[in-house]
Amino acid sequence: MKILVCISNVPDTTTKVKFAENNTKFDPAGVQWVINPWDELALTRALELKDNSSAGVASVTVAHVGLATAEPTIRKALAIGADDAIRVNLEATDAYQVAAQLAEVIKNEQFDIVLCGIESSDFNGSTVGSMVAEFIGYPSVSAVSGLNIENGQSVITREIDGGKETVSVPSPFVAIVQKGIAKEPRIAAMRGIMQARKKQIKVVEPIAVDALTEVVSFEPPQPRAKCVFVDAEDPKQLVDLLQNEAKVI
Amino acid sequence: MSVLVFTENWEGKFKKLSFELVSYAAKVAEMLGTTAIALSIGDVADDELSKLGNYGAKKVVNLKSEALKILDSQAYTAAIAEIVEKEDAKVVVFANNNMGKSIAPRLSVKLKAAVGSGVSKLPVSTEPFVVYKRAYSGNAFANVALKSDIKILTLMQNSFDLAETANEASIEAGSVSVDGAMVKTQVKDVQKQTGRLLLTDAEIVVAGGRGMKSADNWAPLEELAEVLEGATACSRPVSDEGWRPHEEHTGQTGKIVAPNLYFAIGISGATQHLAGVSSSKYIVAINSDKDAPIFDAAQYGIVGDAAKVLPKLVEAVKEAKAK
Numbered sequence: 001m002k003i004l005v006c007i008s009n010v011p012d013t014t015t016k017v018k019f020a021e022n023n024t025k026f027d028p029a030g031v032q033w034v035i036n037p038w039d040e041l042a043l044t045r046a047l048e049l050k051d052n053s054s055a056g057v058a059s060v061t062v063a064h065v066g067l068a069t070a071e072p073t074i075r076k077a078l079a080i081g082a083d084d085a086i087r088v089n090l091e092a093t094d095a096y097q098v099a100a101q102l103a104e105v106i107k108n109e110q111f112d113i114v115l116c117g118i119e120s121s122d123f124n125g126s127t128v129g130s131m132v133a134e135f136i137g138y139p140s141v142s143a144v145s146g147l148n149i150e151n152g153q154s155v156i157t158r159e160i161d162g163g164k165e166t167v168s169v170p171s172p173f174v175a176i177v178q179k180g181i182a183k184e185p186r187i188a189a190m191r192g193i194m195q196a197r198k199k200q201i202k203v204v205e206p207i208a209v210d211a212l213t214e215v216v217s218f219e220p221p222q223p224r225a226k227c228v229f230v231d232a233e234d235p236k237q238l239v240d241l242l243q244n245e246a247k248v249i
Numbered sequence: 250m251s252v253l254v255f256t257e258n259w260e261g262k263f264k265k266l267s268f269e270l271v272s273y274a275a276k277v278a279e280m281l282g283t284t285a286i287a288l289s290i291g292d293v294a295d296d297e298l299s300k301l302g303n304y305g306a307k308k309v310v311n312l313k314s315e316a317l318k319i320l321d322s323q324a325y326t327a328a329i330a331e332i333v334e335k336e337d338a339k340v341v342v343f344a345n346n347n348m349g350k351s352i353a354p355r356l357s358v359k360l361k362a363a364v365g366s367g368v369s370k371l372p373v374s375t376e377p378f379v380v381y382k383r384a385y386s387g388n389a390f391a392n393v394a395l396k397s398d399i400k401i402l403t404l405m406q407n408s409f410d411l412a413e414t415a416n417e418a419s420i421e422a423g424s425v426s427v428d429g430a431m432v433k434t435q436v437k438d439v440q441k442q443t444g445r446l447l448l449t450d451a452e453i454v455v456a457g458g459r460g461m462k463s464a465d466n467w468a469p470l471e472e473l474a475e476v477l478e479g480a481t482a483c484s485r486p487v488s489d490e491g492w493r494p495h496e497e498h499t500g501q502t503g504k505i506v507a508p509n510l511y512f513a514i515g516i517s518g519a520t521q522h523l524a525g526v527s528s529s530k531y532i533v534a535i536n537s538d539k540d541a542p543i544f545d546a547a548q549y550g551i552v553g554d555a556a557k558v559l560p561k562l563v564e565a566v567k568e569a570k571a572k
Binding site for chain 1: 257259320321322323326345346347348350351352353354355356357358359361362363364365366367379382383384385386387388389390391392393394395396397403433434435436437438439440441442447449452453477489495496498501502503509510519520521524527530531532533534544545546547548549550551552553554557558561562565566568569
């Protein structure tokens with residue numbers, strides 16, 4: 001069984017976000033790039049399944065759509081334990097376009113399970129995983145917080161509004177994963193970092209697909225009013241403000 | 250042409266989110282000079298369906314299908330695509346929740362329709378069609394042009410005010426060619442959360458962080474949530490420690506919520522936490538560290554020890570509510 005984990009390269013979550021070119025582009029100056037947090041959890045779960053011999057996972061590949069500047073992030077995924085990597089050489093600006101590229105990778109390489117994080121922490125689209133599935137006609141399961149393989153069958157926990165379901169879909173399938181899929185992201189050990197240097201990153205050129213969206217401009221969030229402090233001895237004052245000023249209780 | 254809005258039901262009932270979606274779709278339809286049509290899938294009684302009309306749906310398509318009894322993203326996508334075509338919908342609205350996120354992107358590919366996901370306002374313009382959405386996990390917003398003929402929008406929960414109108418909707422039975430053979434998902438087990446208010450539905454959320462010091466100290470926080478008829482939540486370290494269940498984790502990697510009122514108690518306000526709660530209309534922070542970043546995000550703050558402040562606050566709320 002082969003697993004593919006799709007990874008996105010995003011600014012570290014503590015980055016102070018700035019924009020350039022008239023607020024139309026993210027300003028990458030001084031930014032630390034990391035594997036998108038949910039993709040990192042997806043990768044961790046894929047590797048846990050590979051470690052568990054009864055799951056029958058032969059290999060874990062990562063795929064990324066982006067320019068060569070993302071290679072340190074891809075190397076990190078290899079250092080954490082992915083066997084190999086594929087990079088589609090295209091600047092990722094539109095989910096539809098990215099998903100089409102990943103679908104092409106899957107068509108050419110064939111995987112049994114494709115894992116995608118629920119969203120990327122930069123565009124917050126929550127769309128690529130399910131789009132990939134539709135492009136290649138695979139079943140997809142969203143909001144996945146647990147994934148096991150028992151006797152070659154997927155056992156998937158998905159969150160629904162108001163609870164959880166245990167479901168199964170036949171392979172090949174796409175699982176869009178979120179919190180709970182793995183406890184903590186796996187960290188690269190020195191041995192992994194050494195090995196990663198020798199692992200292959202296969203670079204493929206993109207297929208022609210039109211973008212369906214275009215960012216016109218970015219804006220900072222609305223500034224919030226300055227905090228009004230209330231005496232800790234007198235919470236009545238707070239209740240009064242919430243009731244009569246904010247009118248929320 | 251029309252605006253189609255998918256309204257999910259919970260055991261045959263709609264909730265505020267459904268009406269919020271219809272209110273939103275009706276306004277988008279107005280901007281486009283057309284009307285909103287609601288799509289309901291499942292067993293919902295006519296009097297419940299007619300409620301969608303009160304929020305501006307001109308017509309309700311009532312689709313009952315054995316194949317759609319459980320959520321199979323492929324079958325749902327195929328069914329909704331058929332309705333989109335029949336109703337000549339140019340905009341399709343979903344909730345930005347688990348259900349919406351599992352269908353909208355697939356529908357996007359099927360119809361070659363751009364998705365504006367996680368929108369929190371009406372479109373900025375319709376020619377070109379530009380939407381305003383959350384980006385960089387709440388550290389920015391983006392104006393995004395959707396360049397396809399059909400557009401799909403997913404609306405953030407609790408971001409749009411309900412708009413009741415004197416309108417009545419006609420109810421029409423829908424039909425699609427989707428059948429059971431298409432369904433690949435098998436549901437083996439369902440665990441429903443019962444009794445408690447869902448975190449994502451709550452208009453008031455009371456969240457605790459590491460400053461609560463121990464799992465044993467949650468009683469006054471739960472009591473505050475109870476008297477306010479809100480839901481309880483927690484920061485990531487708290488769920489990682491196992492003090493509270495993972496379902497309660499609000500923040501970037503947990504649940505994204507936007508209640509009217511969010512209490513951050515003993516939560517320092519790390520960027521990752523704020524990413525999940527910054528769309529709340531009001532944030533109240535209670536923290537013993539006056540320099541905690543949570544106070545920069547909060548409108549109201551109390552510097553103090555949660556264990557001492559909470560019981561007094563609970564009493565004050567009870568008193569105010571009794572009036």
